[in-house]
Amino acid sequence: MDLKEEDILADAIHGHWYYVSKGRAMRRFLGGVKAETVLDVGAGSGIFSRQLLDHGMADAAVCVDPGYNREHTESQNGKPLAFVCAVDSVPQRLVLMMDVLEHVDDDVTFLKEYAVRMPAGGQVLITVPAFQFLWSGHDVFLEHRRRYTAAMIEDTVRKAGLEVVKTRYFFGFLFSVVAAIRLMKAKKLKKGTIEARSELKLYPDLLNKTLIAMHDFERLTVFPLNKMVGLSVFCLCRKP
Numbered sequence: 001m002d003l004k005e006e007d008i009l010a011d012a013i014h015g016h017w018y019y020v021s022k023g024r025a026m027r028r029f030l031g032g033v034k035a036e037t038v039l040d041v042g043a044g045s046g047i048f049s050r051q052l053l054d055h056g057m058a059d060a061a062v063c064v065d066p067g068y069n070r071e072h073t074e075s076q077n078g079k080p081l082a083f084v085c086a087v088d089s090v091p092q093r094l095v096l097m098m099d100v101l102e103h104v105d106d107d108v109t110f111l112k113e114y115a116v117r118m119p120a121g122g123q124v125l126i127t128v129p130a131f132q133f134l135w136s137g138h139d140v141f142l143e144h145r146r147r148y149t150a151a152m153i154e155d156t157v158r159k160a161g162l163e164v165v166k167t168r169y170f171f172g173f174l175f176s177v178v179a180a181i182r183l184m185k186a187k188k189l190k191k192g193t194i195e196a197r198s199e200l201k202l203y204p205d206l207l208n209k210t211l212i213a214m215h216d217f218e219r220l221t222v223f224p225l226n227k228m229v230g231l232s233v234f235c236l237c238r239k240p
Contacts, residue, residue, distance in 0.1 A: 013047060017208045018200065021215035022127070022232070023051040025170045026098070028219055029234050030057065030125060035094035037062060039087070041114065042100035046081060049096065053079045058094070062087065090117035095124045099232075101156065102128050102144045111160035118239045124162060126235045128153055130169060134231070136182045140196035150227060153235045162237040169230025173218050178231060 013019055026048060035058045040049040043063030052058040053076045060080045064087050073082045095114060101107040115124070128148045129139070135147060148156075150167045157164050203211070 017211035020212050025219050037092050038094045039092040040096045048098050050076050053077055090114055093122040097126045099127055107156050108159045115160050115162050122239045124237050128233050130230055130233045134182050137196050138199040141198050148233050150233050153233050157237045165236040165238050167235045169226045171231035172226050172229055175229045
């Protein structure tokens with residue numbers, strides 16, 4: 001997650017529909033994968049590592065992000081959670097890159113730098129924002145370089161020397177609504193009249209719970225098969 005979004009939501013992030021739903025989709029996508037230690041790249045507050053620790057899918061986690069003010073270690077549900085600005089090696093067999101690659105100029109080189117240091121058989125779970133035509137002021141605010149299709153992220157993964165295990169779209173139930181809104185704003189954005197601003201905000205409790213329930217239904221029904229549309233792309237890959 002982006003540190004800018006952590007500043008917006010603060011502690012409320014743990015109950016926000018987007019992060020609750022994305023975390024549940026992440027855990028379903030990983031299936032039976034369990035790690036002794038997970039490396040969370042570009043982790044921000046470490047919300048996704050915390051979820052893996054809380055649900056018994058990892059015994060420890062290392063969050064790496066150059067934006068940290070200091071390095072330190074916390075305890076999450078009795079398990080160690082370290083925050084560091086950089087790592088010299090990647091012994092972990094599970095790496096998370098949750099909305100990271102869209103921030104870097106050379107996504108292939110960035111991914112490869114971690115892939116070459118991973119043990120054979122290690123896995124990387126990647127999420128990225130989907131479809132360039134959905135580009136908005138939110139992308140500008142977060143300093144994104146691009147949005148992806150499933151084919152694009154699979155091509156990036158292969159060029160980095162990894163094998164694609166599976167790729168799916170998520171947040172498909174919101175796709176039509178978000179696409180309509182963003183396409184209406186597209187011409188203004190090109191003219192520079194749309195402010196670069198986050199679309200992430202707090203919602204009334206009932207609406208927040210409704211969005212979580214809606215995406216629970218999507219996760220249990222459409223998500224395992226969705227290779228068509230969504231606001232996010234999930235890709236699980238493996239080092240040969």
